[in-house]
Amino acid sequence: MDILITGGNGGIGLAMVQAILNTMPDATVHATWRSKEPEFQHNNLVWHSLDLTDESQIENLSKRLSKLDWLINAAGLLHNQTHMPEKTIQSIESDFFLESLKANTLPSLLLARYFQPALKQSEDSRFAVISARVGSISDNYLGGWISYRCAKAALNMALKTISIEWKRTVPKCTVLALHPGTTNTPLSKPFQRNVSPEKLFSPEKSVQQLLNVIKTSSSDSTGQFLAYDGTELPW
Numbered sequence: 001m002d003i004l005i006t007g008g009n010g011g012i013g014l015a016m017v018q019a020i021l022n023t024m025p026d027a028t029v030h031a032t033w034r035s036k037e038p039e040f041q042h043n044n045l046v047w048h049s050l051d052l053t054d055e056s057q058i059e060n061l062s063k064r065l066s067k068l069d070w071l072i073n074a075a076g077l078l079h080n081q082t083h084m085p086e087k088t089i090q091s092i093e094s095d096f097f098l099e100s101l102k103a104n105t106l107p108s109l110l111l112a113r114y115f116q117p118a119l120k121q122s123e124d125s126r127f128a129v130i131s132a133r134v135g136s137i138s139d140n141y142l143g144g145w146i147s148y149r150c151a152k153a154a155l156n157m158a159l160k161t162i163s164i165e166w167k168r169t170v171p172k173c174t175v176l177a178l179h180p181g182t183t184n185t186p187l188s189k190p191f192q193r194n195v196s197p198e199k200l201f202s203p204e205k206s207v208q209q210l211l212n213v214i215k216t217s218s219s220d221s222t223g224q225f226l227a228y229d230g231t232e233l234p235w
């Protein structure tokens with residue numbers, strides 16, 4: 001199997017790379033990093049540098065990978081060095097809102113665009129994106145985290161739309177939006193205080209559950225928004 005994991009240097013992304021290499025010995029894993037090349041190496045692993053906000057870099061990588069069975073996008077952004085997620089409308093700033101869309105939404109559309117031919121070469125492919133439950137519109141009871149919520153809601157719409165088009169054009173590809181559960185990574189670090197220990201997954205646990213969902217999914221579940229335990233989430 002040929003697998004591409006984007007955001008492979010993140011908490012969930014790197015655990016995903018390692019879990020696949022440990023449990024799927026026949027898989028060749030291509031994984032991408034942006035700011036810091038990971039030290040982890042493996043005979044079946046090829047690292048690529050990729051900034052997902054740069055369309056030309058996505059296009060160039062797609063020219064190097066002619067066939068893919070799985071593409072998993074594990075990159076995302078909740079906060080950066082200068083911005084924490086907004087608590088109120090008064091704290092919305094254009095630049096951070098657009099940065100969130102550029103990191104959380106657009107990359108998956110561009111990955112779908114440029115890797116569609118590679119996924120089409122597989123008899124049973126997956127295009128899975130790590131979304132977030134807070135991107136659910138009907139499940140939004142708390143407000144806040146406005147840029148992230150909007151970007152993940154837009155990501156969910158993108159995934160649904162890709163799945164509808166690909167039912168016709170890439171019918172052997174299952175398209176999924178996945179919620180990993182709250183996972184102990186740099187992204188969630190500042191917000192873990194009120195999370196009970198049993199609800200805070202290690203990256204390894206989170207990835208084990210997500211891989212189970214990815215493996216057991218089939219074309220019947222294309223276009224679904226699924227939690228780590230396989231339950232369907234409301235859009």
Ligand SMILES: NC(=O)c1ccc[n+]([C@@H]2O[C@H](COP(=O)([O-])OP(=O)(O)OC[C@H]3O[C@@H](n4cnc5c(N)ncnc54)[C@H](OP(=O)(O)O)[C@@H]3O)[C@@H](O)[C@H]2O)c1
Pocket residue numbers: 007008009010011012013033034035036050051052053074075076077078102103130131132133179180181182183184185186187188
């Ligand atoms: N952790 C949670 O509790 C949780 C819950 C729900 C959903 N999620 C989602 O799960 C996914 C993975 O998050 P995580 O928890 O593993 O966070 P993380 O440890 O902060 O990893 C996020 C990764 O995304 C990469 N990234 C961000 N923007 C990028 C860009 N423009 N180009 C390339 N890579 C980029 C980061 O690269 P750099 O290192 O270069 O910044 C980092 O490797 C995200 O989509 C997140 O929204 C996480």
